[in-house]
Amino acid sequence: MCVFPPFLVMAELIWDGKYDEHGHKRAPVRIELPFQTVETVNESVQQRQRTLELSSSGHDAEWRNRLIWGDKKYVLPSLLPEFAGKVDLIYVDPPFDTSQDFSFVATLPANNGDDASIFTKEPSLLEQKAYRDTWGVSREARDRGVQQIDRYIRWFYESISMLRELLTENGSIYVHLDWHVGHYAKPVLDEVFGPNGFLNEIVWQRTGAHNDPRRFGNVAESIFFYAKSAAYKWNTQYTVYSDEYIQERFRSVEEGTGRRYWLNTLTAPAHGRPPKTASFFGTKRMPPPGTMWRFTQDKIDDLAKQNRIVTTDSGMPYIKQYLDESPGRPLQNLWTDVPMSKSGFERTGYATQKPEGLLERIIKTSSDEGDLVLDCFCGSGTTAAVAERLNRRWIACDLGRFAIHTTRKRLLGIADVKPFVVQNLGKYERQQWQVAEFAPSSSTVIFYENRRTSP
Numbered sequence: 001m002c003v004f005p006p007f008l009v010m011a012e013l014i015w016d017g018k019y020d021e022h023g024h025k026r027a028p029v030r031i032e033l034p035f036q037t038v039e040t041v042n043e044s045v046q047q048r049q050r051t052l053e054l055s056s057s058g059h060d061a062e063w064r065n066r067l068i069w070g071d072k073k074y075v076l077p078s079l080l081p082e083f084a085g086k087v088d089l090i091y092v093d094p095p096f097d098t099s100q101d102f103s104f105v106a107t108l109p110a111n112n113g114d115d116a117s118i119f120t121k122e123p124s125l126l127e128q129k130a131y132r133d134t135w136g137v138s139r140e141a142r143d144r145g146v147q148q149i150d151r152y153i154r155w156f157y158e159s160i161s162m163l164r165e166l167l168t169e170n171g172s173i174y175v176h177l178d179w180h181v182g183h184y185a186k187p188v189l190d191e192v193f194g195p196n197g198f199l200n201e202i203v204w205q206r207t208g209a210h211n212d213p214r215r216f217g218n219v220a221e222s223i224f225f226y227a228k229s230a231a232y233k234w235n236t237q238y239t240v241y242s243d244e245y246i247q248e249r250f251r252s253v254e255e256g257t258g259r260r261y262w263l264n265t266l267t268a269p270a271h272g273r274p275p276k277t278a279s280f281f282g283t284k285r286m287p288p289p290g291t292m293w294r295f296t297q298d299k300i301d302d303l304a305k306q307n308r309i310v311t312t313d314s315g316m317p318y319i320k321q322y323l324d325e326s327p328g329r330p331l332q333n334l335w336t337d338v339p340m341s342k343s344g345f346e347r348t349g350y351a352t353q354k355p356e357g358l359l360e361r362i363i364k365t366s367s368d369e370g371d372l373v374l375d376c377f378c379g380s381g382t383t384a385a386v387a388e389r390l391n392r393r394w395i396a397c398d399l400g401r402f403a404i405h406t407t408r409k410r411l412l413g414i415a416d417v418k419p420f421v422v423q424n425l426g427k428y429e430r431q432q433w434q435v436a437e438f439a440p441s442s443s444t445v446i447f448y449e450n451r452r453t454s455p
């Protein structure tokens with residue numbers, strides 16, 4: 001196992017409720033509830049029969065992707081017994097700051113020549129409660145100086161702590177946020193994953209211009225990329241070269257073939273290894289100080305035979321790097337080429353929908369076919385839809401009924417979508433939140449990090 005080195009001292013963000021009165025850090029509330037399958041979508045009679053046979057013979061039923069309707073507060077702890085350490089990739093786009101995150105905007109088709117109308121579904125009771133849990137601050141708490149942001153960070157910390165537990169040792173997480181809370185979320189992520197777990201802040205340009213009077217237009221969002229250990233999965237992605245880049249970089253054109261190329265160095269940093277000579281066209285050469293030759297003598301001879309080694313006037317050898325053999329430019333952390341999907345096949349009408357192109361990059365970079373991808377704020381189902389297309393397994397969750405409806409419909413629009421189950425936590429979740437909402441706080445059992453107590 002390849003873990004990050006430990007960290008000893010680190011600046012810390014403190015929010016209201018982080019520590020109890022004895023100075024112990026409060027661990028997230030864990031209430032495990034049983035999932036109930038309300039529907040199996042797209043399953044043939046034969047597949048259903050096979051699943052039943054497998055489970056009645058004591059074998060694991062064949063994997064089914066899962067669309068779960070519920071609050072992440074109950075869904076994540078309920079996933080832990082089965083999935084702790086088993087999720088390969090997590091993408092989350094948590095709600096931030098506006099009730100829009102719990103609303104659904106839809107366009108109704110035109111009727112008898114009328115204009116199409118747009119309506120917004122207001123948050124349901126459950127959604128309103130989640131909204132209050134995330135941002136609500138009572139008058140009493142406000143008097144104590146508690147800010148909305150404290151509530152949000154607490155909620156965010158609880159989500160991230162549990163998501164980390166769900167990840168495999170080589171798993172990673174992408175957390176999509178923007179200027180509202182991104183800068184608060186970063187220290188929380190550092191705390192949960194350790195500062196070495198941080199890999200990138202990806203800046204995604206979501207739109208060309210935004211009218212923000214008397215300040216610069218906010219056109220970008222951030223995606224924080226963290227890994228659970230140094231052995232995280234990584235598949236380099238490439239973007240196509242721009243014409244300017246090709247003209248600038250691949251300047252030379254090979255006589256006879258017309259192939260474009262540039263001359264790349266044949267050396268690499270030596271990192272303290274003793275220098276060794278190599279022979280180029282019968283002449284022995286030492287590498288420049290601090291470097292070593294990148295290839296063995298056999299490989300160099302082979303490249304020379306293929307006419308791929310060129311020496312400059314100074315006698316320094318280089319290798320021809322052809323344009324037609326180059327995979328493109330390794331993806332950098334500034335993403336300006338993934339437009340927001342305004343229309344077309346992927347547009348669902350869900351207000352906060354993200355483009356599939358974004359998820360495609362993330363899923364291809366940090367997972368392989370068959371891996372398990374999780375999104376516990378799935379909204380319109382972008383993560384599930386892309387995971388399905390890329391042949392990954394997936395679990396998607398949202399507390400909004402319209403989110404589940406939209407995701408289900410979207411998945412059914414994918415040709416050959418594999419059967420998936422729609423689940424909820426049934427009456428248990430409703431009971432839980434009724435207790436949390438209406439009963440005195442003494443009935444809530446809280447698990448603290450090293451002990452269990454009732455406050």
Ligand SMILES: C[S@@+](CC[C@H](N)C(=O)[O-])C[C@H]1O[C@@H](n2cnc3c(N)ncnc32)[C@H](O)[C@@H]1O
Pocket residue numbers: 070071072073093094095096101102130350352353354355376377378379380381382383397398399400403
């Ligand atoms: C910003 S949207 C996600 C959009 C999504 N990435 C997409 O492409 O459509 C956030 C989602 O989180 C859901 N949500 C908010 N609080 C939640 C909670 N406590 N548990 C589960 N889902 C929640 C909202 O219903 C909303 O659909």
